[in-house]
Amino acid sequence: MTADGTNASAGGTNVGTEGTESNAARTDANAGRTRASAGRTRAGAERTRPGTMLFRQIRAEWTKIRTVRRWTLTLLAAAVAMVVVSLLGASGGSVQHAGGPEAPPPKGPDGKVVRDAFRFVHQEMRGDGTITAHLASLKSLVEGEAGSKSVPWATAGIMVKSGLRPGASYVALLSTRGHGIRLQNDFTHDKAVSADGTWLRLTRSGSRFTAYVSSDGTSWKTAGGVTVRGIPANARVGVFAASPPHTEMSRRFGSLSILDAPAHAIGTFDNVTVTGAEPGGWTGTTVGEPLPEFDPPGAPPRTPLVKDGSSVSGGTITVTGSGEIAPEQRGMDLVQKGLQGALVGMLVVVAVGALSMTSEFRHGLVRTTFTVLPRRGGMLVAKALVLGVTVFAVSAVALAVAFPIAQSRLRSSGFRPPGFPSWSLSDPEALRAIAGSALLVALVAVLAMAFGAVFRHSAAAIAVVLLIVLVPQILASALPLGASRFLLSVTPAAGFAVQQSQPHYAFTADMCLPEDGCYPFSPWAGLAVPFLYVLVAMLLAWWLLRRRDA
Numbered sequence: 167m168t169a170d171g172t173n174a175s176a177g178g179t180n181v182g183t184e185g186t187e188s189n190a191a192r193t194d195a196n197a198g199r200t201r202a203s204a205g206r207t208r209a210g211a212e213r214t215r216p217g218t219m220l221f222r223q224i225r226a227e228w229t230k231i232r233t234v235r236r237w238t239l240t241l242l243a244a245a246v247a248m249v250v251v252s253l254l255g256a257s258g259g260s261v262q263h264a265g266g267p268e269a270p271p272p273k274g275p276d277g278k279v280v281r282d283a284f285r286f287v288h289q290e291m292r293g294d295g296t297i298t299a300h301l302a303s304l305k306s307l308v309e310g311e312a313g314s315k316s317v318p319w320a321t322a323g324i325m326v327k328s329g330l331r332p333g334a335s336y337v338a339l340l341s342t343r344g345h346g347i348r349l350q351n352d353f354t355h356d357k358a359v360s361a362d363g364t365w366l367r368l369t370r371s372g373s374r375f376t377a378y379v380s381s382d383g384t385s386w387k388t389a390g391g392v393t394v395r396g397i398p399a400n401a402r403v404g405v406f407a408a409s410p411p412h413t414e415m416s417r418r419f420g421s422l423s424i425l426d427a428p429a430h431a432i433g434t435f436d437n438v439t440v441t442g443a444e445p446g447g448w449t450g451t452t453v454g455e456p457l458p459e460f461d462p463p464g465a466p467p468r469t470p471l472v473k474d475g476s477s478v479s480g481g482t483i484t485v486t487g488s489g490e491i492a493p494e495q496r497g498m499d500l501v502q503k504g505l506q507g508a509l510v511g512m513l514v515v516v517a518v519g520a521l522s523m524t525s526e527f528r529h530g531l532v533r534t535t536f537t538v539l540p541r542r543g544g545m546l547v548a549k550a551l552v553l554g555v556t557v558f559a560v561s562a563v564a565l566a567v568a569f570p571i572a573q574s575r576l577r578s579s580g581f582r583p584p585g586f587p588s589w590s591l592s593d594p595e596a597l598r599a600i601a602g603s604a605l606l607v608a609l610v611a612v613l614a615m616a617f618g619a620v621f622r623h624s625a626a627a628i629a630v631v632l633l634i635v636l637v638p639q640i641l642a643s644a645l646p647l648g649a650s651r652f653l654l655s656v657t658p659a660a661g662f663a664v665q666q667s668q669p670h671y672a673f674t675a676d677m678c679l680p681e682d683g684c685y686p687f688s689p690w691a692g693l694a695v696p697f698l699y700v701l702v703a704m705l706l707a708w709w710l711l712r713r714r715d716a
Contacts, residue, residue: 223548230522231552237518241556244514245564248507252565255506256572257579270584271494272333272454274353275396279587282332282353283454283489286325287476288404295442296369297324297403300383302482305432306343307472308412318344319675320409322433322485324366326375328397332454335396337375338406338491339366339389343431348673349377349390353493356673359389370442373397383437403440404448407433407487410675417647422681428488430472435483450476454489492674499683500581501589501599501667504572505565508603508665512610513636515557519614520627522553527622543708546619550612550704557611561604566591569600587667595667602664602693609696610635610658616703620710634658634699642680651678655686658699663692 231237274280291297301323306316323340337351339359347360365380377389409431416423452474476485573589582588589596610631617627638659642650654660663685670678678684685692 220544220548223544224552227545227548227552231556237522240514240518241560244511244518244557245560247514248511248561248564249568249571250507251510252504252507252568252572253575256504256575272331274333274493275335276352276354278354279494280333280353281454281490281492281494282334283452284406284408284491285450285474285476285485285487285489286327286330286402286404286406286453287448287450287478287483287485288325288327288330288402289440289446289448290444291326291370291401291403291440291442292444293399293442294371295403295440296367297326297440298365298367298437299324299405299435299439300437301341301364301366302434302436303432304341304343304434306409307430307432309428309472315412316343317409317412317429317431317675318342319490319673320407320429320431321491322407322431322435322487323347323405324368324403325406326368326370326397326401326403328401330402330451330453335394336491337368337392337394337397339368339377339379340406341366345673347379347389349392350491350673351375351392351394352396353491354671355392356671357390360387363387403443405433405435405438405483405485407431407485408489408491409487410490410492413675413677415647415677417644422643422679424677430474430486430488432472433485433487435485436481438481438483448478448483450478450485452487490675492676493671495668495670495674495676498581498586499665499667500573500576500586501596502662502665502683503576504569504589505599505603505665507568508561508565508607509636509639509662511561511564512607513632515561515607515611516614516628516631516635517624518557519553519611520618520624520631522549523615523618524622524624524627543711546616546704546708546711549615550700553615554608554612558604558608561607562601565600565603569596589667598689599665599667602661602689606661606664606693606696609661609693609700613658613696613700613703616700616707619707620703635696647677647679650680651686654680655695658696660685660687660692660695663687664689 271279272282274282304320304322306320308315308317320343321340323338325336325338325340327336328334335352337349339347339349341347341364346358347363347366349357349359359377360379363379363381365383365386367378367380367386369376369378373393373395374391375394376391378386379389380386407430409429411426412429414425414427416425472486474487474489476483569589570591576582576586577588591597591600614627614631617630618624621627621630635658638653638657639662642654642659645653654663666683666685666689669688670676670684678686687695
């Protein structure tokens with residue numbers, strides 16, 4: 167009995183041990199399944215992280231754009247079109263140079279070409295000093311108009327200039343016929359200081375010049391100050407007068423007519439006093455080349471009714487002058503002329519941008535995309551990034567190849583120094599224009615893609631983009647100047663301002679014409695307009711994708 171009981175007890179113990187081991191095994195199995203489930207959960211979490219999801223979407227979009235043969239061929243066609251059209255545009259004109267080598271134009275203190283022609287009545291100033299003058303009258307006379315017309319930028323005033331050489335550094339406080347009193351220096355710096363006032367004063371202390379304006383010669387108001395280091399201790403000081411031509415413009419669809427008539431400014435000064443000047447009289451000098459007389463073709467030469475000159479009688483100085491003191495602004499922007507292919511290439515990539523989105527809706531592929539990658543906004547961003555970067559790279563390479571060849575063509579056609587600047591890829595303005603043009607093409611492609619998501623129809627998306635990008639470029643040369651500038655300010659066509667190589671100075675008589683490649687905005691400010699269009703279109707596309715079924 168005892169042995170049997172012991173055996174039974176041992177058997178029970180063995181059974182209990184086996185049960186415990188079985189439970190432990192089941193526990194280990196459950197733990198393994200739990201770890202596997204946790205692993206799958208972590209893997210799912212990894213897949214649903216925004217960064218990981220966006221990377222997968224970008225990779226998927228890149229695969230699409232490089233494997234769809236017609237899109238690749240279209241991008242290559244756009245690159246070829248940019249090069250070919252840029253070369254054709256550079257071959258569309260020529261300049262004839264007659265009479266031997268041209269004299270180099272004057273250059274200002276910063277090395278840029280300037281216009282520096284006026285009548286100057288002056289004497290020598292040594293060191294610090296002050297010039298004060300009362301501008302008794304300022305008249306503007308236009309040849310053949312008998313006083314019926316005037317030039318708003320006809321000027322007369324006081325000046326301190328480093329010398330009589332055209333392009334020499336200067337500071338001037340001047341009155342204009344239509345733009346008030348202004349403080350200017352070194353051709354590119356201008357500040358409106360007062361709407362009226364007939365007494366002018368300019369004080370020098372070292373390299374610091376301070377301007378004052380008064381209406382009665384007793385109570386003076388500080389008008390501003392500038393620091394100019396290019397004027398030596400011994401300088402010329404005096405009164406001057408200058409006037410650009412009187413310009414009349416007629417714009418019709420496809421044609422532009424500009425008629426210039428010679429004009430003179432006549433300034434009458436009294437109570438002119440100078441401290442710090444050497445004892446001596448006044449000397450009258452015509453600085454720079456006078457403006458040519460504008461006779462109609464074939465007409466006999468005529469004697470101008472008014473000539474530049476000056477007179478000093480008692481305490482009154484009368485100065486009659488023509489010409490301008492301003493930066494030179496060429497009528498043709500050679501950088502922009504060498505990048506004309508960007509517009510044609512842009513029209514080609516618009517189709518790629520629209521089709522990259524609408525083809526997914528047409529073939530039903532968007533349902534698969536949204537099933538695998540449910541973040542619709544992420545898909546839109548991925549498409550924009552891949553399309554934009556690809557188009558930018560293709561456009562930048564094409565324009566970088568076309569630009570130096572186009573510039574060589576232009577130089578061989580007569581657009582060469584000293585009459586015209588010489589541009590190369592090493593110039594910052596040229597690099598900015600090339601990179602900015604490529605960025606503009608990329609932005610328009612993304613805009614077409616966003617409109618493709620909005621309309622879900624290729625023709626509609628392409629038509630809208632062409633309407634707001636191409637049509638303003640065509641109408642700009644036909645509408646009145648004010649309407650043209652407005653149109654080029656509020657449409658994506660404003661982005662072409664990035665191709666400008668020369669700034670437009672509002673304080674000159676030059677007209678900012680779209681035909682000459684002049685836009686209302688500065689380069690980067692103009693490029694911001696199409697960027698805003700893209701941003702709004704992307705937000706609208708994202709909102710509609712979330713609300714509508716695939």
